[in-house]
Amino acid sequence: MIRLLHVEDDADIREIALMALDLTGEFEVVQCSSGMEALATITSYTPDVVLLDMMMPGMTGRQTLEKMRETPALANVPAVFMTARAQHAEIDELLQIGAAVVISKPFDPMALPDQIKRAMKKVR
């Protein structure tokens, strides 16, 4: 099972992503509604991959990832970003800070599991 930490402030999107990932039976998903909650979660949970929404109130996806990376166990954790602002400049920026894949919203839920698995392969 792939341990996935999903950080997304929109409850509906969390639910859709969860349904899509559960369909494959390959993911063990833990979901958080904010960056702060995610940072609290990783003290007791070490994911294999993180799926982060970029625009979140309080702490952005990028800031959340940077904080996570300070934890030695997550220094190289594959990160997949979701963003509504999928511009070249922003994608380049996210790739530079260690994003394996950037998925633009709206996303295809049926394609999501494969996109995450590809990101994990890319990092390995």
Add this chain to the structure above:
Amino acid sequence: MFKPSFMSDAAVAVTTGCGLACLWYFASTSFLSGTTAQLLGTSGAIAIACLVPTAILSKASARRSNDSRLSMSQRLDAFDRHACINIVNAKNELTEVNDRLLELTGYSREELIGRQVKTLYDEAMQEIADEIRSHLGRGEKWVGETPLRRKDGGVLYTQSTVMPLYDAAGNWAGSITARTDVTKTNELVAERHTAKTLYELHDDIWIVDSDTETFSYMNRAAKLRSSLNGEDYRNRALEEFSREHGTREILEACRMLRATGNTSTQFDTTLMGVPMHVNIKFLLGFAGAGQYLILFNDISERIEQEEMKSAFISTVSHELRSPLTSIKGAMGLLLSKSAGELPEKALALLEIAHRNADRLVLIINDMLDLDKISRGEIDMDIQDVDLVELIKEADQANAMLQQRFGVTVELKGTQSAIAFRTDPNRFIQVLTNLLSNAYKFSKPNSTIVVEVQETGEHVLISVQDQGVGIPKDEQHKIFDRFADMANSDRKAKGGTGLGLNICKAIVENMGGGIGFESVEDVGTKFFFSLPKSQAAFGQAGHQATQRIA
């Protein structure tokens, strides 16, 4: 006769008469004697004293009468030369016109006499004509400005006095009009008014002599911005001014105008820290000399509004994506039957909803693209690519649409790889757009041909359909925004009406051109060419050819 300036004709006559009478009396009494001498001397002197002044006064009166006639004639002549005079009868027909009127209006006498006076009237004069008739009807004169129509179509402005005329029986018989040409005066007043307006205008205005490149005029706004007083700007060199205030771009634009022979240019620039739209006109004078009329329009507010609009579009578009993600995601999961089997009708309805959610995504993407285009900020990610692979990718990405519209796609010229440098996503965006249009407007079971050709310095990509074609009266606006939305049938096909406009902007930003050929009920061929040279990227596109087969 000598007459001192202080003496009237009567005084001269009486003095002369009395003088001569005295001489007669003394002469007769000196040479004659007795009663005869007394009688002759006295009666002769009285007769002389009476007759001589009468004769003198009679002569003076005749002279004055001649002088008066001459003066009146000269005055009438001067008046006739100065004013336009016309007389009309009771039927408003011109019966007399003077030479001055003919000279200023350009008509011949034959062309006016017997014609209605309105022949001379400008359109703007019709209302005034009613007012004049009303005054004349009341037996009053009318004074005011009357614009007349010249034979060449021009307008002659006159200050006129119209007097009613009566026949011997006292009946109204027409009118006489005397007019003074005030066209020049009006022009001068207008010029003065314009000059004042220009001076008071909020926009900055410079006038620069093209030979010496020195300032000959600055309005108040321009002087204030440059901290110049009075006429300090006069004879100041534009080059020196440009060095001081960083306006080199304007100097170079002026020189370019003169060098190329163009008469005007306009662009956005910054004038002393303020964003401006500048419009330069080269006004040619005699012997190649001329002036640059340079008008600056402060666009800070416009830019601020555009930035606000842009931020709004961007925010709204991005905010729409979150609910759309949920809507599309939920429908996608339902359609994939991950929530179980659905009744056939429910599935059909869900497909409609999903398709329209897709359309909404396209509209949002197009809105964001348009916003970037209008700000000149199309982001390009230029990479080394195989053009043939990109064409195949675009074809595969649209396989579902092909199936939906029952069309097949034939690729030509794609046997071997074509190495190219372009933004692959933008290239696919353009091709996908042309392909989806071809699918939508093709006849069922028809074939769409996508062809790539290398032509010297360019590659030419074309998409030929066997569709309904584009009506001739719509062809000129096909690349305009929302051009195809006027047609409800086209709207029903699911376009946003922005695609071709965006394609044109992308292709031109890549240094290429886009065009089409179309015949109604036969088909349409869209084509775009891109330069092989990377240097052409970002330049304005070469003129797309639009031909109608």
